[in-house]
Every structure is written in C-alpha cells, then in structure tokens.
Amino acid sequence: MLNKILSILLLSFMAACQSLPDATIIMVDEDHLEDIVEVNNVQSGRTTTGTLRVWGELKNLTDKRVLIEVRAAFRGDGGRVVEKAGGWTRVFIDPNSTQDLELLSTVNDASEFLLEVREGKQ
Numbered sequence: 428m429l430n431k432i433l434s435i436l437l438l439s440f441m442a443a444c445q446s447l448p449d450a451t452i453i454m455v456d457e458d459h460l461e462d463i464v465e466v467n468n469v470q471s472g473r474t475t476t477g478t479l480r481v482w483g484e485l486k487n488l489t490d491k492r493v494l495i496e497v498r499a500a501f502r503g504d505g506g507r508v509v510e511k512a513g514g515w516t517r518v519f520i521d522p523n524s525t526q527d528l529e530l531l532s533t534v535n536d537a538s539e540f541l542l543e544v545r546e547g548k549q
Contacts, residue, residue: 455545463488464495464520466544477535481542483528487520494519494547499530501537509534517547 452469454460469483479501487493496515503509510532520526532540 451539451541453541453543455543460544460546463493463546464544466542467525469542471540474531479532479537479540481530481532481540483542484525485518485520485528485544486525487522490522492519492521494549496545496547497528497530498543499532500541500543501532501534502539502541503534503536504538506539509536512541512543515545515547 452466454466465486465488467484467486469481471479471481474480481499485495485497495518497518498512498515500508500512501510516528516530518526518528530540530542
C-alpha cells in the first residue's frame, strides 16, 4: 500500500515538473553584469486567474547600492509570442544583499518566459 502511494506521489511530481513553463534568462552586457549581480531561484507558477507569475532573487555582489532593471516576455505553444516584453521594472539592491523580483503576464496562454536583466542608470 505504501509503495502505491509513493508511486502515485512520484508520478504526480513528475507530471507537475513537466507542466512548468520554460525559462530563459538573458543578462544584457553579461561580461560586465556578472560581477555586479547574480540571478537566483527563478521560478514561475499560475495565479488564481490563470496568468503566469515569475519570481526570483537578485543578489548584489558589490559593496555599493546598485540599480538593476528586469522585464519579461511571455511565449505560448511553439514559442509564439503571446505578450511582448513591457517596460523595465527597477529593483534597487543594497550592498552585499538580496532583493526579490516578481513579474506577471497579462495573458492566460503563456507557457514559457524570457527574463531580461540589465544594469540601470541611477
């Protein structure tokens, strides 16, 4: 009986993992940005209304306050664009600390996302 329950749980987790949206992260001017910020734990999930929510963590690798800008574009089946990237969201990060980021799609048929990260001008 216990083996059946474990098998069902394992299959459920595998099915859930297959349904998670694909993610691509692009760091604009990556050679420069990799010494400034680290993007960690980017995840996504559906909201109660069916739109796609993307969240993660930005880690400031410097001893100065930095401004990082992020935006997301959302794609549907077959990689077709269902929502173009909007305006940049500004995230200020204190020295040697982390800051959360969160972006939302406005459409229900997004199945993957492209997250862009760049250094902002203060």
